[in-house]
Amino acid sequence: MTELAEVHTIYSENCRSITDMLRRAADSIETEEAEGFVGTSAMVAVQVMKDGRIQVYGWGDTNDLHALGALSAGGQQIGDMILDTGE
Secondary structure, three states, rough: OOOOOOOOOOOOOOOOOOOHHHHHHHHHHHHHOOOOOOOOOOEEEEEEOOOOOEEEEEEEEOOOOHHHHHHHHHHHHHHHHHHHHHH
16 A cells, blocks of 8 residues: 655754744755655645634645645544554
């Protein structure tokens, strides 16, 4: 069975700094490609504004349907992690 999603936790110093974490994600993607790993074909992100509005971004080889599927698979994986760790 094909693995649909994998959550990468890249927190180290300041996980509350969104811009720092986006930079780290970009560095991680570039490192994967430079080291000969399969590489990233798409990325989907959800921005939650302080007033509660939501903005969804899709980068790379993605469209609305693919982004919805990626978000759903990611949500399922987070749920599985919570069940596995009890957190």
